[in-house]
Amino acid sequence: MTRVLLATRNQKKLGELRRILAAEGIAGIEIVGLADIPEFPEAPETAPDFEGNAVAKARDAVAATGLPAIADDSGLAVDALNGMPGVLSARWSGKHGDDEANLNLVLAQLTDTPAARRGAAFVCAAALVTPAGKETIVRAEWRGTLTTEKRGTNGFGYDPIFTPDGKNKTSAELHPAEKDEQSHRGKALRALLPEIAKLATA
Known part of the structure; x- marks a missing residue:
């Protein structure tokens, strides 16, 4: 079993x-998170x-742990x-x-923005860095529109106000498996x- 570090403390990301x-x-492959290993200094x-942020996080994690690391x-x-x-x-609000x-x-910044101009995209860059120094970086987007009020309790971050294209539910109202299939x-x-x-075979 090869341990691979996903450089996050977010249990929902690990589960995903x-x-x-x-x-x-x-x-x-055994996926472990930052809470499963000794702490190390994390660069801002x-x-x-x-x-750039994703690959920097993955490089730091490999250097500190010696494990292959994924960061997003x-x-x-x-x-x-x-x-x-x-x-x-x-x-965005000043506090991380x-x-x-x-x-x-x-939502406040979009108060007077009409529905036709409330387009948005979730963007994700993910990087896999190995102890041998091989780096793989990928990027994906998930287009949609923003609601005027929060809906749903699944997910985190901006999920409750993001309605994916072709859906009438927010990201926070989707079943986890459905979200995994479509999300950025x-x-x-x-x-x-x-x-x-x-x-797994290394």
């Missing part, structure tokens, strides 16, 4: 990757794009806000990780599966 591996029948996310950076790009909050999504405040600020993170993680599967 484990479900995706199981659904694809990939065995021989300072890159101007999702890809994701966020919400709102058309009417010129693609913001983007890489600032987790700290305050989902409620971040979401409420975006699900798409990005599946794009890494061929490289993850190679680790």
Whole structure:
């Protein structure tokens, strides 16, 4: 069994990757998170794009643990806000990780924006870095529109105000398996599966 570190403390992200591996029948991989290993200093996310942040996190994790590491950076790009909050999504309100405040600020900034101009995309860049130094970086998007009020309790972040194209439910109202299949993170993680599967036989 090969241990692969997903550089996050978010249990929902860990569950998502484990479900995706199981659904694809990939065995021989144990996904662990940051809470499962000794703590190490985590560098701040300072890159101007999702890809830069993702690969920097994965490199730090490999250097600190010696394990193959996967890291992602994701966020919400709102058309009417010129693609913001983007890489600032987790700290848009000024405090990192305050989902409620971040979401409420975006809603407030779109108060007078008509439905036709409330387009947005969830963006995810994911990176897999091995102890040998091989790096694989992928990017995926999930288009949709933003609601005027929160709906649903599944998911996290901006999920309660994001309605994927072709759906009448928000991301937070979708069943986890349905979200895995369509979401930006699900798409990005599946794009890494061929490289993850190679680790099982390494």
